[in-house]
Amino acid sequence: MHFVDAKGILSGNGGYLGMNIYRGCTHGCIYCDSRSKCYQFTHPFEDIEVKQNAPELLFKTLKSKRKISMIGTGAMSDPYMHCEEELGLTRKCLEIIRDLGFGVAIQTKSDRILRDIDILDEINKNTKAVVQMTLTTYDDELCSIVEPNVCNTKRRIEVLEEMKKRGIPTVVWITPILPFINDTKENVSAILNECVRVGVKGIIDFGMGLTLREGDREYFYAALDKHFPGMKDKYIKTYGNAYELPSPNAKELKELLRTICEDNGIPWKPDDCFRYMGEIPDKYPQMSLFEM
Numbered sequence: 001m002h003f004v005d006a007k008g009i010l011s012g013n014g015g016y017l018g019m020n021i022y023r024g025c026t027h028g029c030i031y032c033d034s035r036s037k038c039y040q041f042t043h044p045f046e047d048i049e050v051k052q053n054a055p056e057l058l059f060k061t062l063k064s065k066r067k068i069s070m071i072g073t074g075a076m077s078d079p080y081m082h083c084e085e086e087l088g089l090t091r092k093c094l095e096i097i098r099d100l101g102f103g104v105a106i107q108t109k110s111d112r113i114l115r116d117i118d119i120l121d122e123i124n125k126n127t128k129a130v131v132q133m134t135l136t137t138y139d140d141e142l143c144s145i146v147e148p149n150v151c152n153t154k155r156r157i158e159v160l161e162e163m164k165k166r167g168i169p170t171v172v173w174i175t176p177i178l179p180f181i182n183d184t185k186e187n188v189s190a191i192l193n194e195c196v197r198v199g200v201k202g203i204i205d206f207g208m209g210l211t212l213r214e215g216d217r218e219y220f221y222a223a224l225d226k227h228f229p230g231m232k233d234k235y236i237k238t239y240g241n242a243y244e245l246p247s248p249n250a251k252e253l254k255e256l257l258r259t260i261c262e263d264n265g266i267p268w269k270p271d272d273c274f275r276y277m278g279e280i281p282d283k284y285p286q287m288s289l290f291e292m
Helices: 054-063 089-099 111-126 140-146 153-166 185-197 216-227 231-239 250-263 270-278
Strands: 002-004 016-019 049-051 070-073 103-108 129-134 170-173 202-204 209-211 244-246
Touching: 054 089, 070 089, 070 270, 089 103, 089 111, 103 111, 111 129, 111 153, 129 153, 129 270, 140 153, 153 170, 153 185, 170 270, 185 250, 202 270, 216 231, 231 244
Parallel strands: 002 049, 016 070, 070 103, 103 129, 129 170, 170 202
Antiparallel strands: 209 244
């Protein structure tokens, strides 16, 4: 990893502001879109760029805000990758968010988030905290191939359970679904049923498929050659050089998602989930979007 002094830490306007403390990732997920060349990385993806002044920037920026808003993090780089254990910058930023009365919507694949459950609990009681967890592959062995350097799906579900015990709302990203690899009814239904059991407040899917761009595509295809011989040729034959790669089972899987979610009162349309995560309630906990 290497350290930089960032000029800014928040992006966006209005009620939802985005933050990335790190650039790059060490989780090694074979499908990671953040590897795409359009993001203009000037360093190896696993050589994590650390915005060492992130807490100071965040404090200064939030202190000047006249209106409380939600702070989102984790969309580009996981805030709980390996270096966070040593650096603790995510925790420091959460403390600032708590102390200044803002809300947070934090996305991760890692159980390291449990280290900060105390702060998330305090933010949630005072304003609002939403924990977003990505779940793609229920089978442990397959998960270790697709997402090799992070805890498996079953452990992430345990994290969701711990958040539920504290009353911290959770949202699950069931994406990407990889054609011919984890795009089965058995895989998706297993994940959805666990989401129901642990009481998630929303499930986000973008078409039951995968997206590939330059940079991301090459890394993904190299992983296919290593772990799934012959699969790259199947992808090229089926999708060519397309950006969007929907599963051949997408229609069935989307209907499964819709049915399970609607039967259990769980929002599943991305816009509804994003709207909820961006809202600061007048009197928390007030989750009118999810009261059906």
